[in-house]
Amino acid sequence: MSVFTFIMLATLFGVGFYLILGRRYIEVLFGIALTSNAVNLLLIHSSQSVEGGVDPLPQALILTAIVIGFGLISFFAAYILNRIENTSLDLIPETQEEEKE
Amino acid sequence: MLLPKRTQSYLGLLSAFSALLCFGIVTHFSLNVLPFEPVYFSVDWFPMGYVKFSLLADGLALFFALLITGMGVLVFYYANFFMDSTDSKIKYFYCYMNLFMGAMLGAVFSNNLLVFFLFWEITGVMSYLLISYHYELHEARVASRMAFLITSIGSLCLLVGIIIVGVLDQTLEIAEVTQRGIVSGEHSFWFFAVMILFLTGIATKSAQYPFYFWLPEAMTAPTPVSAYLHSATMVKLGVYLLARVYVLFIDGSLWFPLVTTLSMVTVIIGGFLALFATSLKRILAYATISQLGFFISFYGMGDPEGIQYDYIHIFNHALYKGSLFMLVGILAHAASIKEVTQLGGIYKKLPIFSVIFAVSIAAMAGVPGTTGFLSKELLVKDVILLFKEEPVGAFVVMGLITGLLFKVAFSFRLFYYAFLHRNEQHIHIQERPNFNLLIPPLLLSSFALIFGIWPGGLETLSNIYSIEGLHKQELAEVALWHGFSINLAVSACLFAGGILLFYGVKHFITLHEKFRFAQYWNFIVDQLPDWSGWLTSLVHSQNPQKNLRWVFTFLIILVGSTVVYLDRSVVLNFRFSLISLLEVFLIVTALMLLFVKQPVGQLICLSLIGFFVTFYFVLKEAPDVAITQMLVEVATLFVFVLLLFKIKPQRDKKTDPIRAILALFGGLTVASLPFFNGGIAEGDQLGLFYLQNSLSAALGANPVNTILVDFRGLDTLGEISVIIVSALSVAALLMKRKEPLIVHNIPLIPTPMLRAIMPAICSAALVFSLYLLVRGHNHPGGGFAGGMNVAISLVLASMCMRKSRIFLMDRLNLFYLMMGGLLLALFSGIISTIMSNGFMNSYYIGHISLLGTPFLFDLGIFVLIIGSVTSILYVIRENTLREVNR
Numbered sequence: 010m011s012v013f014t015f016i017m018l019a020t021l022f023g024v025g026f027y028l029i030l031g032r033r034y035i036e037v038l039f040g041i042a043l044t045s046n047a048v049n050l051l052l053i054h055s056s057q058s059v060e061g062g063v064d065p066l067p068q069a070l071i072l073t074a075i076v077i078g079f080g081l082i083s084f085f086a087a088y089i090l091n092r093i094e095n096t097s098l099d100l101i102p103e104t105q106e107e108e109k110e
Numbered sequence: 111m112l113l114p115k116r117t118q119s120y121l122g123l124l125s126a127f128s129a130l131l132c133f134g135i136v137t138h139f140s141l142n143v144l145p146f147e148p149v150y151f152s153v154d155w156f157p158m159g160y161v162k163f164s165l166l167a168d169g170l171a172l173f174f175a176l177l178i179t180g181m182g183v184l185v186f187y188y189a190n191f192f193m194d195s196t197d198s199k200i201k202y203f204y205c206y207m208n209l210f211m212g213a214m215l216g217a218v219f220s221n222n223l224l225v226f227f228l229f230w231e232i233t234g235v236m237s238y239l240l241i242s243y244h245y246e247l248h249e250a251r252v253a254s255r256m257a258f259l260i261t262s263i264g265s266l267c268l269l270v271g272i273i274i275v276g277v278l279d280q281t282l283e284i285a286e287v288t289q290r291g292i293v294s295g296e297h298s299f300w301f302f303a304v305m306i307l308f309l310t311g312i313a314t315k316s317a318q319y320p321f322y323f324w325l326p327e328a329m330t331a332p333t334p335v336s337a338y339l340h341s342a343t344m345v346k347l348g349v350y351l352l353a354r355v356y357v358l359f360i361d362g363s364l365w366f367p368l369v370t371t372l373s374m375v376t377v378i379i380g381g382f383l384a385l386f387a388t389s390l391k392r393i394l395a396y397a398t399i400s401q402l403g404f405f406i407s408f409y410g411m412g413d414p415e416g417i418q419y420d421y422i423h424i425f426n427h428a429l430y431k432g433s434l435f436m437l438v439g440i441l442a443h444a445a446s447i448k449e450v451t452q453l454g455g456i457y458k459k460l461p462i463f464s465v466i467f468a469v470s471i472a473a474m475a476g477v478p479g480t481t482g483f484l485s486k487e488l489l490v491k492d493v494i495l496l497f498k499e500e501p502v503g504a505f506v507v508m509g510l511i512t513g514l515l516f517k518v519a520f521s522f523r524l525f526y527y528a529f530l531h532r533n534e535q536h537i538h539i540q541e542r543p544n545f546n547l548l549i550p551p552l553l554l555s556s557f558a559l560i561f562g563i564w565p566g567g568l569e570t571l572s573n574i575y576s577i578e579g580l581h582k583q584e585l586a587e588v589a590l591w592h593g594f595s596i597n598l599a600v601s602a603c604l605f606a607g608g609i610l611l612f613y614g615v616k617h618f619i620t621l622h623e624k625f626r627f628a629q630y631w632n633f634i635v636d637q638l639p640d641w642s643g644w645l646t647s648l649v650h651s652q653n654p655q656k657n658l659r660w661v662f663t664f665l666i667i668l669v670g671s672t673v674v675y676l677d678r679s680v681v682l683n684f685r686f687s688l689i690s691l692l693e694v695f696l697i698v699t700a701l702m703l704l705f706v707k708q709p710v711g712q713l714i715c716l717s718l719i720g721f722f723v724t725f726y727f728v729l730k731e732a733p734d735v736a737i738t739q740m741l742v743e744v745a746t747l748f749v750f751v752l753l754l755f756k757i758k759p760q761r762d763k764k765t766d767p768i769r770a771i772l773a774l775f776g777g778l779t780v781a782s783l784p785f786f787n788g789g790i791a792e793g794d795q796l797g798l799f800y801l802q803n804s805l806s807a808a809l810g811a812n813p814v815n816t817i818l819v820d821f822r823g824l825d826t827l828g829e830i831s832v833i834i835v836s837a838l839s840v841a842a843l844l845m846k847r848k849e850p851l852i853v854h855n856i857p858l859i860p861t862p863m864l865r866a867i868m869p870a871i872c873s874a875a876l877v878f879s880l881y882l883l884v885r886g887h888n889h890p891g892g893g894f895a896g897g898m899n900v901a902i903s904l905v906l907a908s909m910c911m912r913k914s915r916i917f918l919m920d921r922l923n924l925f926y927l928m929m930g931g932l933l934l935a936l937f938s939g940i941i942s943t944i945m946s947n948g949f950m951n952s953y954y955i956g957h958i959s960l961l962g963t964p965f966l967f968d969l970g971i972f973v974l975i976i977g978s979v980t981s982i983l984y985v986i987r988e989n990t991l992r993e994v995n996r
Contacts, residue, residue, distance in 0.1 A: 010784055012682050013693040017700075018784070021719075023777025024700045030658060030769045035709050035757055037655075039716055042746060043703070046723050047780075049739075053730050054784050063731045064797030065804075065813035069822070071727075071735050072814065073829045076894055076975070079742045080836030083982040086749050087840040090756060090989050099760045101655055 014054065021047035033099045034089045041085060045078035121204045122190020129182035129211060136175045139167060140574060148577070150221065150285070159224070160282040166221035169575035173421055174218040174350050177428055181342045182211050184550035188436050189334035191546045192443070203243060207338070210236035214343055218350055223272045223282040226351075230268070230315070233344050234261045240339060241331040252632060253327040259635065260324045264314025271307030274300060288357050296361045305359050308351070309368065316348030318406060319376040322399045323627040326383075329391040333439030336391060341398045341431040346424065349405045353420065353580055356409050369410025374509030376403030381516025385523065385615060388449050390438045394431065397474065397520060400513055401427050404489070407506065418582050419488045421572050426481040426558070430473035433554035436547070437467050444543045452537070453527040459539050462548060467528060469555040473562070475521035475608070476514075476601070480562035483601075486514065490600050511604070518608020519615075526612065662772045670779040676786060689729050696722050709759045713750050717743065733890035734814045737882075741898035748905070748983055752990040808952065809959040810887035818892065819964040819971070823950040826967075827935055830974050834928050837978035841925075844989040851924040853908050853984050864910045875903035883972050887959050893968040897975025904976075905983040924981040931974025938966035 025047055028040025049071045093099070139149075152164035186207070193200055210233055217229035235258075242254035276282045278293050278300060294300045312318070317325040328340050339345070359365045380400025387393045405427075408420055440463065441447045447456070457464035469480070476486035489510065497507045561567050576582075651657055696719060703715040720743035727736035800813045800821065808816035818826050841851060879896040886892030938950075942963040945953040954962035 010682060011687075011690055011693070012684055013686070013690040013697075014784075015682060015781055017693040017696050018781035019777045020697045020700045021777075022780045023773045024704050026662065026776040027704065027769060027773035030655060030662070030766075030772060032655060032764070033760060035712075035753065035759070038750075038753070039703070039712055042716060042750075043700070043719065046719060049735075050723060050726060051780070051784065053727065053732065053735070062801050062813075065800050065817060066797045068732045068735050068814045069817040071732070072738050072818065072894060073826065075735070075738050075742050076898075077829055077832055077836075079745055079979070080833045080982075082746055083749055083986065084836045084839050084843075086753050086986060087843040087982075087989075089753065090986065091843040093757065099757050101653065 010054070018047060018051060021050065032101055034093065034101060035099055037101070038082065038085055038089065042078075042082050045074070045081070049074055049078075119195035120190070121195070121200065122186050122188075122193065125204050125208055126183050126186035126190065128208070129179050129186055132211075132215065133176070133179035133183055136172060136179055140172050140176065152221070152283075155225075160222075160276050160280065161224050162222050162283065163225055164221040164283060165219045166285060167219060169577040170350070170353055170580065171218045173424075173571075173575040174346070175215055177346075177424070178211060178214045178218070178343050181338060181428060181432055184432065184436075184553060185334050185338040185342075188337070188439075188547060188550045189332075191544050192334055192436075192439060193332060199243065203240070203332070206236045206239045206243075207334070210240070210339065210344070214347065217347060221284050223275065223284060223287070226284070227265070227269055227272055230347065230351075231265055233339075233347060234258065234265060234315075237261070237328070237339050237344055240335045241328050243332055243335070244330070247330065249327075250330045253324075253330045255635070256628060256631060257324040257328045260321050260631075261314050264311040264321065267307045267314075268311025271304045271311065274304050274307070278304075284354060288355065291358060291361075296363070301362060302364065305362055305365065305368075308355060308359075309372075312348035312352050312406070313372065314348075315351075316345050316402045316406060317376075317399050318348075318403065319372055319379055320627075322376060322380065323631065325399055326387075326392045326395040327628045329389070329395050333391075333435060333442070336395075337432050337435035337439070341394065341435055342428045345398065345402055346405070349402065349409075349424070352406060352409045356580060366410060370407050370506045370509075373403040373407035373410055374506060374513075376400065377407065377509055377513035378516070381513050381520065384520040385516055385612070388451065390441070390448060390450055391435070393450060393520060393524070394434055394438065397517070398427075398431060400517065401431070404510075404513065407510070417580065418576075419485075419572060420581075421575055422481070422488060422568050423485050425561075425568070425571065426473065426485040429481060429554050429558040429561075430470045433466065433470040433551040433558070434474065436551045436554075437463065437470065440543045440547050440551075443547075444541055445537055445539050447537070450524065450527050451531075453524075454531040455537060456528055459537055460543070463543065464528065466548065466551050466555050468525065469559060470551065471521050471525050471528075473555065473558040475518050475525075475605075478562075479559065481558045481568065483562060484565055484568060486601065486604075487597060489514070490597050490604075494596060494600070514604050515608050515611055518604055519611040522609050522612045523616075659768065659772060662776050666772070666775045666779050669783075670775065673779060673782040673785070689726070692722055692726055692729065696726075707761065709754055709757070713747075713754065716750070717747050720746065732814075734812070734892060734895070737890060737895045738898065741895060741902060744902050745898065745979060745983060748902070749986055752986050756990040808964065809954060809957065809962065810964070812886065812888050812890065812892075814890075815886045815892045815968075816964070818894075819887075819968045820952050823939070823952075823964070823967060826971070827939070827950070830932065830935065830971055833978045834932060834974065837928060837981045840982050841985050844985050851981050851984070852922065853904065853924070853980065854988075861910070868907050868910045872903050872907045875899055879972075883968060884960070886968060887965065893971030894975060897972045898979060900972075900976045901979035901983065904980050905987065908984070909987070924977045924984070926977075928974050928977030928981065931970045931972070931977055933970075934973060935967050935970030938963040938970060941966070 021043060025040045025044035028036045028043065031037060031040065052067050052071050052074070148166060148168035150164065150166055152162050155161045155163045186204075189203075189207070193203060213229045213232035213236065217226055217233065220226040220229060238254050238258040241257055242250050244250045245254075272282065275287060275292065279287050279290050281287060281290075292298075292301045292304055314321045325340060325345065329336055331340070377400050380396045380398075380403055384393050384396035384400060387396055405420070405423060408417060408423065441453075441456070444460070445456075447453060456467075473480040473482035476482040493507050493510050497504070649660065699715050699718045699722065703712055703719070706712050706715060720739070724736050724739045724743065727733075727739055800817055804813040804816045805811055808820040810816040810820070879899040881896075882891035882899065883893055883896035884891075886896070940949075942951045942953045943949045945963075950963075950967075952962055952964045959965060
């Protein structure tokens with residue numbers, strides 16, 4: 010594996026995790042989107058050349074993963090829109106009390 | 111269950127009758143069947159777990175059954191007149207009591223340890239329900255909780271012990287287990303573990319030290335319950351189990367010291383507390399505890415050849431203790447007397463009652479002429495034998511002597527307050543006791559007298575029920591008069607000593623309050639919710655983001671430690687290629703994402719990453735994936751842009767080092783995973799299989815597509831269902847009214863030029879999508895890509911054009927569209943089920959790929975993706991741009 014690939018994967022996952030752990034809805038959503046991209050890149054690395062072409066199995070996996078990833082992102086976006094219905098504030102409430110306020 | 115009031119008042123008699131029937135059967139069995147052979151019965155239940163529903167009727171089982179049913183008759187008869195039959199709870203009382211009797215019978219007759227355990231647990235549950243019969247009282251609830259918790263702890267230990275026995279011996283049949291013994295040998299760890307676990311179960315059930323304290327508290331139960339469960343039968347179930355498994359442990363070196371120590375401590379504590387307690391029922395409960403200690407010690411010190419006379423002790427205890435409990439219950443009803451000190455002069459008011467009371471006390475103390483005397487004589491004989499033979503037994507001898515002294519003392523105490531003590535208070539009899547209530551204790555105490563004068567009866571009883579393995583083979587001899595011997599002298603000394611002991615400690619009646627461990631237990635149990643709440647608040651937060659940190663911590667610890675310690679099969683190299691350039695771009699963009707704080711900037715970075723990933727797939731020779739990635743990227747961008755319309759961005763100024771550390775190590779951990787795809791060799795062969803067979807087996811040159819729609823069609827069916835679920839969830843979360851999912855136009859980008867060319871673009875997109883769909887089987891493309899393409903162009907068009915003229919969009923309900931797609935996919939599966947004998951087994955008409963079920967399936971995916979993705983984008987657009995819309 011190339012050093013660049015390693016650094017790229019580490020950076021993408023690291024930034025994705027960092028965003029997911031954040032306190033803002035939009036950050037978390039971006040983190041999920043970034044991480045699902047990173048996972049697909051991780052998967053494509055197990056697709057090595059075999060006789061007569063490229064291993065098609067990881068590609069088939071990734072293809073559905075991409076579409077499902079979109080389903081997940083849109084669901085989370087809808088969830089956020091539902092949560093911030095009244096306030097439009099981008100902060101995840103710390104406690105239930107804070108949420109009620 | 112609704113019963114008329116009249117029936118309710120006969121429930122006790124009805125139960126007594128059923129108990130009598132059982133009693134008759136048991137007696138018949140004892141007289142006609144037993145003298146010849148034990149009877150076995152067995153049906154397979156869960157053969158793999160050695161569980162058979164097997165029963166065994168031998169002397170031990172029948173003796174206990176006789177006790178259970180015999181006491182059952184009397185207790186039910188008594189309860190019929192004792193319990194308030196107008197109470198609406200009365201039916202539950204009899205329900206639990208009858209269930210209890212059945213469970214007890216089941217327990218003593220079962221020949222399989224797990225079946226035995228099942229019945230054992232039922233008796234525990236019934237005990238819990240009966241103690242809390244007056245659940246409106248706080249103390250009843252507390253007492254039942256305590257009894258249940260303690261006996262459950264014991265039961266769990268017993269269950270573990272039983273499982274260990276099953277694993278070691280490959281059987282759970284009691285008869286076989288006792289024959290084989292514990293196969294690992296008496297010096298092994300497992301032997302010791304099983305012994306401790308069984309003893310814990312026995313000690314909790316039979317109220318032995320240190321678990322005894324639940325029994326006095328259980329006296330809040332109605333008196334018939336105390337008489338039946340908590341003195342005559344349930345608490346003896348532990349004794350029964352001990353008698354059953356006695357041969358298993360008798361060779362263990364720790365058995366004798368352990369059992370005798372525990373039981374002797376119990377004997378002494380029980381006797382001591384019985385001497386100081388003031389409540390009548392509590393005195394009896396402590397006396398029971400002490401007596402149970404005797405029973406247990408009996409098996410602990412028995413020699414390997416077997417024991418004798420255990421039945422006589424148990425029988426005697428049932429006679430006097432049952433009688434005493436019932437009498438105390440009568441007192442509480444008739445004169446509201448619950449304390450021992452209030453008894454003074456009772457004999458003047460209730461003469462018949464007092465006679466029965468005196469006889470029962472005499473049997474408890476062991477006065478000559480009662481069964482108690484015989485029982486005590488035998489015990490004294492054992493003690494003397496033990497003292498002569500085994501000097502180690504000195505402690506046991508001391509314990510037994512002390513216990514007997516206490517027993518005489520607390521028996522005399524009852525006698526003293528009832529007959530000798532002058533009471534200053536006037537006893538007021540509110541209600542003369544119903545004579546029917548006196549019949550059961552009268553019967554019991556008469557038996558105590560009859561058998562006391564006629565020891566031959568007891569002898570026969572003891573011999574009929576003796577079983578091989580447990581009892582000595584020689585016949586037991588019981589006699590009333592042994593002549594002047596050392597035994598008699600010891601008995602006389604015990605009497606004198608006991609009475610003296612009572613006079614000595616008469617005035618210290620409040621002492622026992624300090625020994626009520628129940629209050630410490632309750633304190634601990636009451637604190638538990640607070641402690642667990644405190645513990646929970648340490649690790650758990652209402653904020654999901656805080657909990658997520660724990661998930662990441664464990665990911666890093668578990669996976670990361672593996673990464674560090676395992677051998678790596680892949681090595682790093684510094685080769686630089688075109689892909690590496692793309693990787694550098696990705697690294698830079700990702701880092702920019704980290705430092706750009708504005709959401710719009712972040713969105714731009716994210717989209718850049720998405721398109722770089724598309725190129726990445728292209729360079730990795732994955733055109734199908736690249737096409738889908740590109741289209742999904744567009745749709746995702748669309749969702750994000752819409753979201754930014756609605757959301758008010760806020761700055762998070764907090765610096766959070768933990769977050770950064772977790773992210774850093776999490777990233778490194780996950781990125782190290784490719785080092786371990788050493789097992790990929792097998793994966794290569796799998797990929798090779800698809801490459802080689804794609805054209806021949808699935809009639810398609812594009813293996814990625816044939817995997818999706820043909821080889822792994824069932825997986826894909828699951829995946830497209832997920833997309834539908836996602837689309838429906840989005841609609842459910844965001845749509846206010848029940849409106850059909852039909853796209854309305856919002857002219858958000860009303861550029862005339864775009865509006866003019868939009869129909870053309872849309873038509874071209876649709877044609878291109880159909881092209882992608884059709885060629886998918888052989889070339890990059892397919893249902894996923896085609897569907898995404900259509901959905902994106904439809905939603906874009908709806909935002910440019912004032913009036914929808916695009917195909918059927920203004921009439922098409924997207925819900926039906928996605929459901930239609932799913933049905934189409936299912937339909938292709940059904941056709942293949944019929945035509946080629948298997949769900950999703952592809953079927954072709956004349957070997958043409960476009961006329962086969964895989965293409966139909968792909969078409970289903972195409973339609974479903976159009977419906978779902980359009981619906982998602984449309985619903986989110988409606989929600990975010992509602993203000994613009996108005």
